[in-house]
Every structure is written in structure tokens, then in C-alpha cells.
Amino acid sequence: MTDPKTGDAGPRGGWTCPIREGAHRHPEAEALTFAGSAWTYRALDAEVGRWVRALEDRGVGAGDRVALLATNHVASVCLFWALGRLGAVLAPLNARLTRVELAPLVEDVEPRLVLALGALLDRLPGTEPLESFVAPHLTPSLTCGPLTEDAPRVVLFTSGTTGRPKGAVLTEGNFRASSRASAANLGAHPAPRWLGTLPLFHVGGLAMLTRTAYEGGALILHDRFDADAVNRAIDAQGISHASLVATTLERVLDARGDRPVPPTFRLALIGGGPVPVPLLARARAAGLLALQTYGLTEACSQVTTERPGEADGRTAGPPLPGMHVRIVGEDGTAQGPGEEGDIEVRGPTVMAGYWKRPDATRDVLRDGWLRTKDVGVLDGHGRLTVLSRRTDLIVRGGENLYPAEIEAVLANHPAVQEAAVVGVPDARWGEVPVAFLALRAGQPMPSAEALDAWCRQSLAGFKTPARFTWVDALPRNAMGKVERTVLRQRSIG
Incomplete structure (x- = not known):
């Protein structure tokens, strides 16, 4: 089987790292920018190879977990792709958590290695600094093992608003399917340039990181959200896509004033809940198409998204191509259009399960359906409106x-x-x-x-x-x- 976008081997033979593929197919195309520096696919492939060598030297191999505590950084990008070449798994930890909150998460994943940015080292005693983990002149490793559809890529902890955080295991197939579904909904682009302000310890940030590589595009990575920096990137760096929430969208528009958005900017995905209608209207008046979405960690980011040609800001849109959403009543029967109930999701982006939590996995995954514990309603066109979490x-x-x-x-x-x-x-x-x-x-x-x-x-x-x-x-x-x-x-x- 061959991936229709990249042409690389599919699940039977395993997928090749997209950075390695990009280095062969379009070596001089820009793959990543960060903090004033840029990497072509050729240069990023070599840098990822150095990370593979450093990890091999430390005995990291297939199935091992590496925990990471960091804000957005080029080293995090290299680590993610390097672990994939080794068949190892990244466990990105929320950089906003305290030492007390982080300790049980690290204990849970039993990592072979724990890395952190220098400014965060005091949160995890004994952690090694991320920035100096790879020696500058280390020879790149040629190791680049294939990844099958069910190969785990990350253990991503949920926020824990309803109990102890659980680690959602997301696979290579999950990320590939999410990328394909999003691209099919948004429309073809020869080389998308995604603005990366969402943290890479969040599923939305990882979704941007992976989809740009799968599609041969570039990730314009920022270490944090800054409205002025976002606008400079939109105006000067040819940004085509972005993922924001309502509050950051508003801050971008406030900072722009009356400057229109350049035609190179295609659209922004807006997650995190309903967006005020006046804000959507204001964005469109500035030439910025904002599409509402509904997603969750356990489904590898987006589940539903408005279609660009049909968006009215009144719903979170229909399911992405290949995804299925149903509303069920308290007795588990499917509800019709306009009838409220629990949101359930099925499709290739749904996680493999929760790390070392079989009971929690069985509770949330039943007969192929992910029980989101969110409450919503579908309209006659299959568009989803999210009403509440069941606990709220x-x-x-x-x-x-x-x-x-x-x-x-x-x-x-x-x-x-x-x-x-x-x-x-x-x-x-x-x-x-x-x-x-x-x-x-x-x-x-x-x-x-x-x-x-x-x-x-x-x-x-x-x-x-x-x-x-x-x-x-x-x-x-x-x-x-x-x-x-x-x-x-x-x-x-």
C-alpha cells in the first residue's frame, strides 16, 4: 500500500520518516523555522540523524519511552522525529505543571530517558538538559526504521479535569489519518506553511508538526504565542494556515488593527470551544477565514471541522472525511437530528488506548466507538454543536x-x-x-x-x-x- 500524498510505503511495509522522504524528494524545500533560523528538509534530516545517534548511544530503542519537559523548541522537533526512526515513544509533559504534578506522570511512563529545557530542569530532579543533549559535531546515524500503522508515537496526558491524568497512546496511523482527513476537508495546497504557536505537548501542536511534514510543507514554529509575532509571520513569512483559539484570534485581530490579511493566508482552525459570532464576522472582514472545530486528545486532534465553502460559525462542522460521529441517549441508542445526547466518535484517528489503564480504556472504547463524555447535537446536515461535558x-x-x-x-x-x-x-x-x-x-x-x-x-x-x-x-x-x-x-x- 502506498500513501497517496507522499508515495511512501503504507502499513504493510511501514512508513518511512517524512523528513527522510522530504530530503530525497525536495531537499531544498523549507521544512522548519524557529527563532530566526531555518532548516531545509536536507538539513533537518541530517539534524534528526544526529539526534538518532545520540539516542542510540544512550541505549534508546524500540518501545522505549523518552519523557520531555519543554516549551516549543527546535530540539523538541528533532527529538520527535528521531524517536520515530528508532521505534521509541515520546511522552511530552505539560511545561505549565508543577514538580508535584509532574512526578507521577514520569513514574507512570517509566522512561529510559528524561530531557528538559534548561529553564525547566528544577521541575524534574536528575533530568538532562535538552539543548546540550546532542554534541554539535556528532555524525548522523543512518538508522531510519519503518513505522507501521499501529506503532505508538506518543503518550499524551490528558488534562485531568475529571481525575488523575491518563496517557492517551497515539499511533503513527492516528497522525497519518488525521493529516489526510484535515487536508481533504481544507483543500489541496502544494506546500502548506503552518504557524506553530500551540505547544508541542498538546495534541494540536503535534498535529501541526506532523501534518506539515506529511504534506511536504513547513512549520513556522514559535516558542510561545505573541500576537505581534504572529502578525509579522502572516505578513512576511507566507503563512497559509494556523490553529488558534477564540482569545488568541481576537488578540491577533486587535494587534493587526485595520490591516487586511494577505492572500497567502488561507484559513485558521479555531478550537477550544464556541467562538463569538461577532469575532468570526470581524475575522472575515479582515480577510481571515476562521473555521470552528471540535476535537480531543483521544482522537488525535480534529474530529469535526467546518468546511471552508460552507462555514457560518454556527456549528463545529461535520465529521472530517473518514470519521464518524453519532449522538446516543442514556440507553445507548442513536439519536436523530436535533436530539441531544452523548457524543461518540469512530474512525482511524481514535487512540489505541490509555497507557497502562486497561479499565479506563475499556470504559471509553466500546465496539469501536470512543465515548467522549461530551454532550452535543447533530443537525440535519450532520453538523455538530457541542453543548457541554457530561460532568458540567x-x-x-x-x-x-x-x-x-x-x-x-x-x-x-x-x-x-x-x-x-x-x-x-x-x-x-x-x-x-x-x-x-x-x-x-x-x-x-x-x-x-x-x-x-x-x-x-x-x-x-x-x-x-x-x-x-x-x-x-x-x-x-x-x-x-x-x-x-x-x-x-x-x-x-
């Missing part, structure tokens, strides 16, 4: 309330920068929704009465928050997800 569901007097629906209405208010809604106990109704809001800079703070009236224009009365609380910023965990437990405690206290 609010039941008021027997009525189900979905925080995402209420948050989307509040986020469209001109004075609201961001919003989160949680359920708190109530003697009469069982639970009532309470909203936490961050004020948009330069806007006057509206009264509770004004916010109540705003909500009632779009929501039934029982969905309108019982209270509105202003905060400087919403509390978030290390993965950037809103810590609703903290907000519930604040509401009760």
Missing part, C-alpha cells in the same frame, strides 16, 4: 442546561471578554446556573439587570444565570481549560 451539565428543576449554550450568548455581549457558567446547589431548583465574567478592556461594566435582559433575548428564562460575578480572569488549569471546580467552590463559598 446543570440540571435545574429537571431541565438540562448546557454551559456552552449560555456561555456563547454571554460571550457575544460587547462588554464580555470571556465567560464561564457553572451549576451551584439551590434549595428550590436543585441547581441553578451562575456566570463568571471577565470584562473586556475599555468597556463599562454592565449591570446584572442588563446582563439578565441580554440573556433573555436568546435564552429561555430557566437558562438565564441566577447570578453574574465579575472576575479579573477565569481560572484555568495547566492545559488552559477553565477550572469549573474552582468556580463552583467560589460560588458556594
